[in-house]
Amino acid sequence: MGRRREMAEVKRLLSLSRIVTLTGPGGVGKTRLALRVAAEVRRAYPDGVWLVELAELDNPKLLAQELVAALGIQSRSAERPDEVLIEHLAGKRTLVILDNCEHLLQACGMLVRTLLRSVPELHILATSLQPLGIFSEQSYVVPTLSLPANESEQSTATSDAVRLFTERAEAVLPGFTLTDRNREAVERICRRLDGLPLAIELAVVRLRALSVEQLLDRLDDRLRLLSMESSAVTSRHQTLRALLDWSYALCTEKERLLWARISVFTGSLDLEAAEEVCAGDGIDRAEIVKLVIGLVEKSVLIRDEGPGGVRFRLLETIRRYGRERLAVSGERSAIELEYRDYYRRLSRALKARLFGPEQMETLNRMRVEYPNLRTALEYCYAERAGLCIDMASDLLYHWVTSYHLGEGRDWLEQGLADSGVRVEIRARALAACGWLAIMQGDPESATKRLAESRALAEQFGLEQVLGYVAQYSGTVAMHAGDGETAVGFYRDALTHHRATQDPLGEVLALIRLSLAYSSLGDSERAVATAEEGMAICDAHGERWQKAYAMTALGFEVWRQGDPRRAASLARESLRTNRLLGDPLGMGISLEVLAWIAAGEEDYARAAELLGVLGNLWEATGARMPGYEYLAVHHEECVARTRRGLGDEAFRAAVERGTRLSEDDALDQALLERRPSPAAGPPPKAGGDRWAPLTRRETEIARLVARGMSNKEIAASLVIAQRTAEGHVEHILAKLGFTSRTQIAAWVAEHTSP
Structure with missing residues (x-):
């Protein structure tokens, strides 16, 4: 859709300055332009191009943490997020896109200034309604789409605005074409909308009910009043506001009410959430489905479908408009209360489903609901600290398995500072905080928090809390090299978990106990304990903790001298953790496979x-967090491999590993045997017939050529549909194509007979 001049200018500015900010009104296409520029300059940033979406972030204090998460840095240290960013980016040539900075302008300016000063090779491309105000910042006002010169002059070429209108109209109204008969009306509509992409896209939806001429007539009527309004607001803002007012007016009364209520959601939502939060006081629960369909048809809500099912979201401009309407209605406080309590209930329900066959769905649900969970925590904390840390404790495994470990600990620490929290909530939160401290490599803080939790739990008979305190204390003892004490703690934990009928806690304790027995050389008990944990998992249809139990068993089997079985167990564990997206689990499995290969x-x-x-632990922020006592085997593997290859060959082989993408690396790790030298290496980007595609992109391109949809590709490769969609978009951008047919033709040309 055009934008060639704009893209060339932004690339030129990026060559002049390390901070370029794209400004302009909402809906002008700043984000889309930034992403297209990033796709074209990607090769200039060998260490990556990262998109950080800030529209859903309302708390400026969490800005640096948001960047840590977006860059995939799973920090386990107690360092401040800005320090983690600087350490991670040091020595790397990277482009970071900060999208939608306007509501966090001061915080963005301060953080960008700090990062640019500390990381010389970092470049930042920002989008905002106004510049960040940083010295050396290059600002570029993104223009609206190009239009025909004037209404009296016959068009000699299709403008960008008309091209966008036509493309969207073809999608909304199959069979629509731009003809000599309707061209003038289309061009007049685009002019009335000032070539604003979002305004054009919203207007085109009306073609479902109106002709182009009828759309033009009604658009003129709606916008006539704007010429008499204050010139203090730009015409483009007035136009977008009028179009949103018009969309609002076209909704039924109940659709307007639902639009306003849905605006309380920070991220996307599913139908259940809409029914729980938005029903009542004018909307029956049974009406929600029909009203949601109405808002989707009017392009107020956007429908997305992924592995977790169908979800809905509002564009940010439309969400903010809805929040204004919600505030005017006087319902805001009541709806925010419903929203908060729904996510408190959901957090408790998700925690209860973490052990069993629904586990993968549960972990994915936690990830996709993260923006809403964060906002709900803010509402909890604003009312009462106990509400906040109770919910944060329920989300313990979300913090552990996501890139938000530090944030989880921060919520708990803030809430624990309030002495008025109920005893049972405080004791549980202290234990959770202790575990997060262990994962961050802070055993001193962990020991203190666990001692406080134990004292409260013993005083008030909180047996479940005592089980987890004993379990976490065993890990602290293992870190200190005291296996005997650790075994005592883990046995104590087992007793409490069995008494409270907590199978998740029981399996967690058995896994740790197996590793503790291994450290003491008690092979028989190590194997029996790991197998007992696996049996409990099988009885509950549990896969995640079984993967860790298999790794523990594989470790002991390897120590006993059976590398073939050990490798089989480690690979099976790796497959499960890859499917669940658990970087810690994948890392431990890969460690065992490396040790076996060296042996x-x-x-x-x-x-x-x-x-x-090296790549994985750098992204995680620590080597084997929670399992640091196994690092001695890593060091032995390094030393043995270096001796076996020699320094130069060792460095070259390690570098080959660091250059692999995560998908390629895991694919190779899961091979029973390495490809034979005669077969040659797998295709790589650059220097072969598949350049510039990566191995994964080549694989997906071939599936596209076979006529598979994104959904079918996702199912075939066991990845999320949105991930498959992202790969296809990258392939189109890299090859300069606009259709899947072109990809298929390109694959045919590059495939050997």
């Missing part, structure tokens, strides 16, 4: 795995 004198494979692990 079998497959040094090239071991070195490549060490390179892969």
Whole structure:
């Protein structure tokens, strides 16, 4: 859709300055332009291009943490998020896109200034309603789409605005074409909307009910009043506001009410959430489905479908408009209360489903609901600290398995500072905070928090809390090298977990107990304990903790001298953790596979795995967090592999591993055997017939060529549909194509007979 001049200018500015801000009114296409520029300059940033979406972030204090998460840095340290960012980006040439900065202008300016000063190779491309106000910042006002010169002059070429209108109209109204008969009306509509992309897209939806001429007539009527309004507001803002007012007016009374209520959601939502939060006082629960369909048809709500099912979201401009309407209605406080309590209930329900067959769905639900969970926590904290830490404790495994470990600990620490929290809530939160401190490599704080929790739990007979305090204390003892004490703690934890009928706690304790027995050389008990944990998992249809139990068993089997079985167990664990998206679990499995490879004198494979692990642990923020006592085997693997290959060959093999994408690395790790030298290496980007595509993109391009949809590709590769969609978009951008047919033709040309 055009924008060639704009893209060239933004790229030129990026060559002049390390901070470029795209400004302009809402809906002008700042984000889309930034992403297209990023796709074209990607090769200039070998260490990555990262998109950080800030529209859903309302708390400026969490800005640096949001960047940590968006960049995939799973920090386990107690460092401030800005320090983690600087350490991670140091020495790297990276482009970071900060999208929608206007509501966090001061915080963005301060953080960008700090990062640019500390990381010389970092470039930042920001989008905002106004510049960040940083010295050396290059600001570019994104224009509206190009239009025909004037209404009296016959068009000689299709303008960008008309091209967008036509493309969207073809999608909304199959069979629509731009003809000599309707061209003038289309061009007049685009002019009335000032070539504003969002305004054009919203207007085109009306073609479902109106002709182009009828749309033009009604648009003129709606906008006539704007010429008499204050010139203090730009015409483009007035136009967008009028169009939103018009969309609002076209809704039924109940649709307007639902629009306003849905605006309380920070992220996307599903039908259940809409029914729980938005029903009542004028909307029956049974009406929600029909009203949601109405808002989707009017392009107020956007429908997305992924592995977790159908979800809905509002564009940010439309959400903010709805929140204004909600405030005027006087319902805001009541709806925010419903919203908060719904996510409190959901957090408790998700925690209860973490152990069992619904586990994958539960972990994905936690991730997709994260923006809403964060906002609900803010509402909880604003009312009462106890509400906040109760919910934050329920989300413990969300913090552990996501890139938000530090944020989870922050919520708990803030709430625990209030002495008025109920005892049982406080004791549970202290234990959760202790575990997060362990994961961040802060055993001193962990020991203190666990001691406080134990004292309260013993005083008030909180047996479930005592079970987790004992379990976490065992891990602290393992870190200190005291296996005997750790075994005592883990046995104590088992007793409490069995008394409270907590199978998740029981399996967690058994996994840790197995590793503790291994450290003491008690092979028989180590194997029996791990197998007992696996049996409990099988009885409950549980896969995640079984993967960790398999790793523990594989570790002990390897120590006993059976590398073949150990490798099989580690690979099976790796497959499960890959499917669940657990970087810690994947890392531990890869460690065991590297140790096995070194023991079998497959040094090239071991070195490549060490390179892969270097990337993974760097992104995580620590090596084997929670399992640091196993690091001695990592060091032995490094030393043995270096001796086996020699320094130069060792460095080359490790570097090969670091250059692999995560998908490629995991694919190779899961191979039973390495490809034979005669077969040659797998296709790589650059220097072969598949350039510029990565191995994963090549695989997806081939599936596209076979006529598979994004949904079918996702199912075939066991990835999220949105991930598949992202890969296809990257392929189109890299190859300069606009259709899947072009991809299929390109694959045919590049496939050997």
